[in-house]
Amino acid sequence: MVDQETAPVRARTIRPPRDLWRSIAKGWSGRCPHCAEGKLFRAFLKPVDTCSACGEEMHHHRADDLPPYLVIFIVGHIVVAGYMLSEPFVDWNSWQHLALWIPVTLVMALTMIQPIKGAVIGLQWANYMHGFGGDEDDAVEIYGGR
Numbered sequence: 016m017v018d019q020e021t022a023p024v025r026a027r028t029i030r031p032p033r034d035l036w037r038s039i040a041k042g043w044s045g046r047c048p049h050c051a052e053g054k055l056f057r058a059f060l061k062p063v064d065t066c067s068a069c070g071e072e073m074h075h076h077r078a079d080d081l082p083p084y085l086v087i088f089i090v091g092h093i094v095v096a097g098y099m100l101s102e103p104f105v106d107w108n109s110w111q112h113l114a115l116w117i118p119v120t121l122v123m124a125l126t127m128i129q130p131i132k133g134a135v136i137g138l139q140w141a142n143y144m145h146g147f148g149g150d151e152d153d154a155v156e157i158y159g160g161r
């Protein structure tokens with residue numbers, strides 16, 4: 016049983032709603048989900064620590080494995096469907112299919128991974144997840160690091 020006198024109390028505040036789809040769209044386009052002016056990425060998949068335009072802290076994000084999972088899910092469905100739909104119309108051997116579908120897979124994955132990671136960060140920002148609301152992330156408290 017938790018002692019109500021000594022139990023840590025977490026302040027609950029009413030937060031203004033953030034536009035989810037606008038934040039996802041700004042993240043998708045590589046812009047800060049807060050101000051839409053500052054760049055979200057300082058390298059291909061490395062987000063900035065803070066927005067250069069508005070100062071919003073971006074180091075809170077925990078996109079982790081979701082962007083690659085979504086890329087594999089989307090690209091896999093498109094490439095496998097493309098392969099299977101093309102099979103009745105072309106008389107190609109396996110090497111010819113590989114010569115087409117491997118580059119298609121690589122190009123699609125490399126062009127989608129950054130926008131999807133930005134969209135995931137925008138989603139987390141809009142929902143005040145992982146410290147975007149000013150609170151410490153529970154995972155940081157438990158594991159002591161990022």
Ligand SMILES: [Zn+2]
Pocket residue numbers: 047048049050051052053066067068069070071
């Ligand atoms: Zn900003």
